[in-house]
Amino acid sequence: xxxxxxxxxxxxxxxxxxxxxxxxxxxxxxxxxxxxxxxxxxxxxxxxxxxxxxxxxxxxxxxxxxxxxxxxxxxxxxxxxxxxxxxxxxxxxxxxxxxxxxxxxxxxxxxxxxxxxxxxxxxxxxxxxxxxxxxxxxxxxxxxxxxxxxxxxxxxxxxxxxxxxxxxxxxxxxxxxxxxxxxxxxxxxxxxxxxxxxxxxxxxxxxxxxxxxxxxxxxxxxxxxxxxxxxxxxxxxxxxxxxxxxxxxxxxxxxxxxxxxxxxxxxxxxxxxxxxxxxxxxxxxxx
Amino acid sequence: xxxxxxxxxxxxxxxxxxxxxxxxxxxxxxxxxxxxxxxxxxxxxxxxxxxxxxxxxxxxxxxxxxxxxxxxxxxxxxxxxxxxxxxxxxxxxxxxxxxxxxxxxxxxxxxxxxxxxxxxxxxxxxxxxxxxxxxxxxxxxxxxxxxxxxxxxxxxxxxxxxxxxxxxxxxxxxx
Numbered sequence: 338x339x340x341x342x343x344x345x346x347x348x349x350x351x352x353x354x355x356x357x358x359x360x361x362x363x364x365x366x367x368x369x370x371x372x373x374x375x376x377x378x379x380x381x382x383x384x385x386x387x388x389x390x391x392x393x394x395x396x397x398x399x400x401x402x403x404x405x406x407x408x409x410x411x412x413x414x415x416x417x418x419x420x421x422x423x424x425x426x427x428x429x430x431x432x433x434x435x436x437x438x439x440x441x442x443x444x445x446x447x448x449x450x451x452x453x454x455x456x457x458x459x460x461x462x463x464x465x466x467x468x469x470x471x472x473x474x475x476x477x478x479x480x481x482x483x484x485x486x487x488x489x490x491x492x493x494x495x496x497x498x499x500x501x502x503x504x505x506x507x508x509x510x511x512x513x514x515x516x517x518x519x520x521x522x523x524x525x526x527x528x529x530x531x532x533x534x535x536x537x538x539x540x541x542x543x544x545x546x547x548x549x550x551x552x553x554x555x556x557x558x559x560x561x562x563x564x565x566x567x568x569x570x571x572x573x574x575x576x577x578x579x580x581x582x583x584x585x586x587x588x589x590x591x592x593x594x595x596x597x598x599x600x601x602x603x604x605x606x607x608x609x610x611x612x613x614x615x616x617x618x619x620x621x622x623x624x
Numbered sequence: 625x626x627x628x629x630x631x632x633x634x635x636x637x638x639x640x641x642x643x644x645x646x647x648x649x650x651x652x653x654x655x656x657x658x659x660x661x662x663x664x665x666x667x668x669x670x671x672x673x674x675x676x677x678x679x680x681x682x683x684x685x686x687x688x689x690x691x692x693x694x695x696x697x698x699x700x701x702x703x704x705x706x707x708x709x710x711x712x713x714x715x716x717x718x719x720x721x722x723x724x725x726x727x728x729x730x731x732x733x734x735x736x737x738x739x740x741x742x743x744x745x746x747x748x749x750x751x752x753x754x755x756x757x758x759x760x761x762x763x764x765x766x767x768x769x770x771x772x773x774x775x776x777x778x779x780x781x782x783x784x785x786x787x788x789x790x791x792x793x794x795x796x797x798x799x
Contacts (some may be wrong), residue, residue, distance in 0.1 A: 488756040491757070516756040520745040527739065528754065532732070532754070533735065534728070537790075538731040561690045561691065564759075564760065565761075568728075595788065
């Protein structure tokens with residue numbers, strides 16, 4: 338099927354990136370947030386990004402005018418009820434999300450697919466808030482930041498998701514030049530699970546807080562392994578606190594399985610508020 | 625195992641058991657030996673054999689032919705020979721079981737196998753997710769292609785050395 342009417346809930350970094358990407362596919366997009374200020378900020382960010390793409394000759398003025406016409410921002414009460422696909426990208430708080438899904442379920446038409454961009458909660462747990470009729474039409478759609486550039490979309494199928502619907506979304510994203518990956522509803526899905534060791538193992542090779550060694554490990558993994566960034570500089574960019582919290586959440590979700598155990602240094606750094614680039618001190622210093 | 629000898633230097637390439645590598649070192653006590661120790665801990669070999677002058681990891685080397693090299697003392701003749709044979713040696717001062725790149729990717733590969741074992745996704749979707757979600761140059765199964773034996777040997781070695789459950793290999797690697 339063709340997904341033409343899209344609603345994105347949450348105008349933060351992920352939500353506005355997702356909305357921008359859909360508008361660039363010439364879908365009609367309603368970007369929703371309960372803060373008018375956030376909506377205007379997101380809209381300005383998207384417009385600025387499009388202007389830059391015109392300057393770089395990646396898009397032309399006519400295309401951008403069309404996209405601008407297709408994108409609108411509003412509060413939930415004003416959203417049309419007949420959307421094809423709704424994507425939730427609000428804060429990672431299970432109770433807040435569940436109460437939102439309950440509202441969305443009542444607001445939208447029976448054919449509307451409701452999805453979540455969560456990276457931490459089981460899709461099956463969130464679907465508890467939905468009516469039995471909606472459950473087959475509820476799916477995880479996990480985009481990666483920046484959503485307009487990163488091609489992966491994890492299409493997450495819970496026990497109650499309609500298999501054909503998940504397949505259809507997969508094919509649709511594929512046709513729009515994304516690289517979808519179909520995956521089961523399990524902690525960390527694919528990326529946040531399989532990527533853990535790219536951080537955890539170099540931490541064990543370094544053994545302790547040794548900047549010279551970390552620099553060397555980063556260099557080798559880039560030079561020999563072909564990675565764009567080394568694990569330590571990447572953790573500093575992501576935020577030590579963010580990376581540590583994802584590690585802990587995957588570790589706990591798998592019953593403290595030793596393969597996912599955080600390294601003592603990560604905890605120590607969080608306690609010392611060495612969060613990486615944003616606090617000017619992580620594995621490296623940024624003065 | 626393929627051996628290359630010149631002057632007083634012996635370089636051994638390819639996969640071999642620990643026993644065979646130690647035997648080679650014993651039989652060449654008068655030579656300066658350099659071994660591919662991708663799946664093992666160079667520290668253990670350095671301790672046992674003073675004639676081991678350096679170690680490298682070429683078993684996971686791809687078309688870039690870049691390999692990690694550790695030397696007790698820098699030896700330009702050995703490095704030159706590696707270049708002559710088409711490799712690009714990248715020197716490191718860190719001695720770690722499985723070096724840096726092999727040790728890191730076997731752990732990424734192992735987790736990808738665990739995910740496959742639990743039917744989380746298909747091989748191709750896991751590869752795709754890592755390449756397009758976090759920009760890995762290759763997917764874990766692409767790295768592991770025809771190298772499952774090296775992956776398993778290194779994981780077993782890490783497990784034996786550390787007794788840490790994090791190195792337990794996925795069942796799919798052991799069949």
